[in-house]
Amino acid sequence: MTALLACDLDQTLIFSRHHFHLVPGVPEPEIALVERIDGVPSAYSSAASLRLLAALHRTAVFVPVTTRTLAQYQRIDLGVRPRYAVAANGGHLLVDGVPDPAWAAEVAARLAGACAPLAEMAALAGELGAEEWVRLVREADGLFVYLVAHTREAIPDLTRVAERVAAGGWALSRQGRKVYLVPEPLTKQTAVAEVARRAGATRVFAAGDSVLDLPMLTAADRAVRPAHGELHEQGWQAPHLTVTGARGLLAADELLGLLDAWVRSPCTAAPSTAAPSTAAPSTAAPVQP
The missing domain is CATH 3.30.1360 (Gyrase A; domain 2)
Incomplete structure (x- = not known):
């Protein structure tokens, strides 16, 4: 069985220092720089997250999915070279780092007259x-x-x-x-569905924190969101959703661990309860709305 992991980037896998949200006095985990803007460090991941991501890249189809423009996405280096990526909220479908012109044409046709x-x-x-x-x-x-x-x-x-x-x-x-x-017709989920079709994925897992991730999270077999961000502020829940106990930088470690467990498990069923499961609390500080 082929598992596909559709993962939002900003505030899900990568963070500015302002959004680490670590408890004062708690040692900062080992971090890695993943983005520079005009030579200036901009975004980071924890070293643990990047190790988990490298392992997942070997066992599943990892798909970065972002609202960033193509140029903004290309600034990021997560240490892996995914076969597929989605940028501009589904406007670009990249194959081996190159935008697919056929997909761009399909998007343009879908938007014409629809909004x-x-x-x-x-x-x-x-x-x-x-x-x-x-x-x-x-x-x-x-x-x-x-x-x-x-x-x-x-x-x-x-x-x-x-x-x-x-x-x-x-x-x-x-x-x-x-x-x-x-x-409204421009969604991450539409592009993720196309990637799943091309990759022959039999299971789709998704992670994200914003309203723009909602269609992708809703359509996935299992989904996880961090305990921060737009969806957390709105209290969004779903039967197949897990909410991390950690916030900020440490939430990425936790959600990648969950994705790894789901990939390894032959069972893809969502939790039986109507409310989402929530992991144990962590040492991350609360995020201020």
């Missing part, structure tokens, strides 16, 4: 960009737009914005200092 055009949402983002809380507005690979706030705390209530976005067939997701406006 408001990018220009309309870019205009809305431009309106928001004039507000004091917004640091910058960016278009992502001609597929969606996102805003970066000066601080997470400065982001106002965006309920009415979300309603305007939804009316156009788009979705709003708030992740840390970033606010994403993404077409």
Whole structure:
């Protein structure tokens, strides 16, 4: 049986130092730099996570799945070279590191007429960009737009914005200092399903922390989310979901350990209880909303 592991990156497998969330006084685990931006260290994983990931890469089809643009994804080095990867929230399907043009054409055809055009949402983002809380507005690979706030705390209530976005067939997701406006038909899950088809996967396991991961997590045979992030703040649960006990950097070690156990187990059944299982508490500090 072939197992596929669809894993979100930011705040699931990789973290800035600001998001380690370790208890003060507890020794920092051995870490590894996985991303630089203009030569400056930006993101890290624990050494334990990278060892687990290397082992999983040998026993399953590991698929990094990210909302990052292609260029942003290509900055990351996890020490493995996955056969498949998904970037731009499903807009790019990479095979051996190269975007598949046939997939890009399929995505363009799917979006055409199914939702408001990018220009309309870019205009809305431009309106928001004039507000004091917004640091910058960016278009992502001609597929969606996102805003970066000066601080997470400065982001106002965006309920009415979300309603305007939804009316156009788009979705709003708030992740840390970033606010994403993404077409509803553009999902990580659609790309993951295509990878599973190509790889002949018989089991699919998924890990992620945000609303944009939700379709992928929902469709998986088993899913795990860390005890931090957008989905944790919303209290999302599902019968086949496990929530880590750890938060921040240590949550990645825990969820990769779970994925390894699921890959090794011949049984793929979800937990029998309606509520998700939750691992034992760890030494990670609570994440502030």
